Structures are given as structure tokens and as C-alpha cells.
Amino acid sequence: MNVIEQALKNELKQAVSKAFSLDLPFEDIIIEVPKLKEHGDYSTNLAMRLVKIIKGNPRALAQTLIESIDFKASGIKSADIAGAGFINFKMDTLFLSSIIQTIIDANADYGTTVQNEPLWFNVEYVSANPTGDLHPGHARGAAIGDSLTRIMSKAGYKVTREYYLNDAGNQINNMARSLQARYLQACGLDMAVPEDGYHGKDLIEIAANLKDEVGTAYKDMDLDESLTHFRTYGLQAETDKLKEDLKKFRVEFDVWTSERSLYDQGLVKKTLDTLVANGHTYTADGALFLKTTDYEDDKDRVLIKSDGSYTYILPDIAYHLNKKQRGYDKLVDLLGADHHGYIGRLQAAFQALGYKKEDLYVDIIQMARMIKDGEEFKLSKRTGKAVALKDLIDEAGVDALRYYFVSRASDTHMDLDLDMASKQSNENPVYYAQYAHARMCSILRQGEWTMPESFERITHEKEIDLIKLMADFPQMISDAAESRAPHKVCLYIQKLATAFHTFYSECVVLKEEEPLRSQRLALVKATQITLRNALECIGVEALEKM
């Protein structure tokens, strides 16, 4: 909660109680920042809302309210009635500037919320199959997921970052057969990659490495017999590569859960037994169905095919059961848009296990179209023509890429303009923010100063703009965490950088006379801390020099 807004809410709550003998919950008191400066620093529509409870004219109610407000205690300089009944507040600048001290004292912890009994979240993202390189869609998911977990931690939640490794399905056999073909090609044999296999260049590399290690040991082996070696080796190599690429992208996970391990622990079977025992299944056409339609899915789903084998959904249900049993309060899945049809059945199965719908959030990360030279860049995994995450990093850099992906709401379709992302210029928004930080560092490097006793000289409009924005940082983080919307942090960063650049151009710092000089230096320091903390939340480096 923004400390200034909180002070206003406290005061308004008391005023309502005093004037109308009403005990109004805090949620009903809305404080806004007016779009127009003439409307003051903060405003409330409280009088208009009160009309629904108390009869009367909103402007008259507003007047009564104002008369009940203790201006001094809440740092209010003046309050005016405007429009249909808005109350506009101007704040005392000394009250506002005291936030500078708060920020400097908190330093890296500014913006961090401490929750007494925080909910424990498990956030699962990326979870790409270990069968090839990560593509731009995964990259977007990685950037958003990683940022979200940073933001949630800062907002005081307990967070576990998780990757689900699909190492048990048919796709692994396809990968193994493709690797087998690449290996035999490396041994000089004429062997085609299967039509439904993986054609990416990553497997050519892995095959070459394998040949370096074992020579031609698998060359003359029976194909079915050698396949198991390719499966094991390929899986390991692909997984290592995933971790390596993600690490380069500053994305790391706390837990990697293997699908195979769920089978090995008997969890898949146990999950099946539970569903059957709870009466959520039935047999038809020789297959076992899960009655997901009991929970708003549009059709029932097959768990066991008529040939006796399991469908993909069963281990996935077991996986969610497993996560819940590990003690998390809430599960969050970030899925690519191509999996959105999956939400209904997953939610249904989750409820069939006896859990509440609200304990599983499934968010969709929309696709990212790649634009290069002004044209869409079509991707095809089948032909291996996909652009890999590591290529994107080489081209645009981690900071620009992460910023770009996180800056848009995750449920919107977005274009990734590679030309723009790789441009080191003002066309690229990430540099705008980093440049602001570098400027602050430059000032702080050159100026010796001691912490001022008071900030009474901080009264300039641009100084106050900065302070109000910084006061909002903790609340913004909580809001972004709650709504699972990391892009809000990017918007905030952009606003803060703008406010600083404007301040910079209007107010000199180092050449100012004391005591204002030191007070402004403290303001710059507080801004630098806030901006750095915000950038940290999205995994973008706060550069000290550019």
C-alpha cells in the first residue's frame, strides 16, 4: 500500500465515521491520482459513492466530509470540491518528501512487502519438451514467468519456480529415432530422419558429440536395441541445453520435475485409482473416461485408451496432484496459447481430485510473431527452421529481449520486431530506462554528500512528481503480483525513467547551492534505488555506465 494513499484512507475513514457515524471498509475508499495536475495530488470519489448509502447531494456531502478531516495529521495541505463531487487533495510537500528517507533506509528492500503468513505459490512455466531448441514463444513464457516469480517474491509471497520435464511420452521416442538417424548419418550411413521426427540442427550437434564419445559403438547394433541409448543420451543432452540456454536468459528454476519420475514413484497409478474410487470415471468403447463434463469441460476425456495405454492427460493430472501434495497453497501454470484448449480439462480434473478451482490458475501466454525486415518470419519446427532462444539472445541481447517480452500484457498477441529489439538506440525502450539509471549513477559518483536532516527545500514540481511516483512503488508491485501482470512493472519503469529525465533537464543537482544540493542528491539516490529495484523485478540489468 502506498504510504501516502494509506494515510489519506485512514483519515477519510475517520472523517466518514465522525461526520456520518458510518464504519466504511477500506475497500470502499478509493484514492486516485487525477490525470490533470489542476485537480491536485490525489482525489477521491467518496462523496459520490456515499450518495448510494446516505441521501443527499454529493457536493454537500463532500463539504461535510472536508470539515471532518484533520489536515495536519494526514499531511494534507488543502482539499477542494470539484465536478460532480470529487474531493481533490493537495499534499504538504514536506510530508511527501519524507519518503526519500524511507527509501534510502530500506535500500534494496524498498518495495518489498513482508507478509506474516504468506501464501505459498508454485509457478510452472516454459516446460518445453526436451526435444529441441527453445523458440520465441518459450522465450516469452520464460521472461514473463521468471519476472512474475520475482515480483511475487517481492510482494511477500512464498514462491517455487518449477519446470515440468516431459521425458516419458511418444515425443521422446521420436526424438530418439531422430537422433539415431543423425548419429548413423555421422557414421556415414544413409539414414533419413523420420517424417514425424525432429529435424532441428540441435540433434546434428548432439549426434556429433555422441560419436566423439562412443565412436561407432552403436553403428552396427540392432536399431531397436540401440534406441534406448539414444533416448538416454538425447534426453540428457537436450535437457542440459535447455538449462544452459535458460540460464543465459537469467531464468533458473527451483524444481525440475520429471514425468518419468511420476511413473517410477507409482503416482500415475495412484492418481488413476483415486479418480476411479471417487466415481469420476466410466468405461466406454473399451476405454476409460474421466467425467470432466461434471466440471464444465465440453466433453469427457480418455484416461486409458482401448489398447490399455495411458493418454498424456493422466500423468499431467498426477503431476498437479503431486504439486498440491507438496504443500503449495496455489498452483500457477503459464501455458502457451496453443495449449489453451487444455485449461478446461485440467481445471476439471483438478476439481475431480477434490481441490478448489481457485487454487489452480492457468494463464495463457499468447504467441509472439517474429518480424524481420518488416515482414513476418514464419517458423516451422518440423523443418527445423525455428529461431532459437540463443539466436535471439545473440541478436538482441538479454536485457532488450526480456524487456520486450515482459512489456506487453501476456494475453495479447504481440509482434517481436527483431530489427527494433536489436537496435541500440532510443527506438528501443529498454535503453531509455537503463540510461536514466546510468545518469543517476553518474551524478552520485561525482557528488559528495551527507544525508540531509530535512527536505524542506524539495518543492519543485518535478521533484514532487518523482516522489509521488516512488511512493507508489510498493503498491504497484503488490498489484502486479496479485493480478499476475508483470507488464505493469515495465510501465512503471517507463514512467519513473520519464519523471527522472524530466527532473534532470529542469533541476541541476551538483551545481546547486547547499542545502538544496544535498537534498536533491538524496532524491537522486532514492530514485536510483527505486529504479534498480524495479529493474531487478524483471531481470533487466541496472547499468551504472553507458
Added chain:
RNA sequence: GUCCUCAUAGCUCAGCUGGAUAGAGCAUGCGCCUUCUAAGCGCACGGUCGAGGGUUCGAGUCCCCCUGAGGACGCCA
């Protein structure tokens, strides 16, 4: 055909649980470096919020319908 997401300035996007004259960035035009980093600042230009209904003091935001874009609809994963 059914379902999901989206539609806001020339382009890419914001718009918090409904609030005052719908906002940024880029692009375009014009100013600003003898002063702390010009990767910057200021001003201007730019909109029937896809179309049409409805709900109310008040709608870009909520409801209905239509149009358009992307995606999902398998005893594949």
C-alpha cells in the same frame, strides 16, 4: 460448426475493482548541447476506443448481438 484470446492514434501498445477533457513510445514537423551522460528534454501533429443495441448519475471498461484476426477442438503430447 463449437470454444478461447484479441480488436484503442500511421505503427507497437497502456488504460488499475465503471469516474473528470481516452494516454505513452516509435514515426512525422519544429525548437534545445559554453551547465551534472543529447541513448536526453520541450512543443506540435495524430482518435466515430471494430459496428450496433442495452445496463446507470457516468461505459474504452459490464451485458447482448454482429464483423474481423489469431488459436484450440485426437483413444497425439
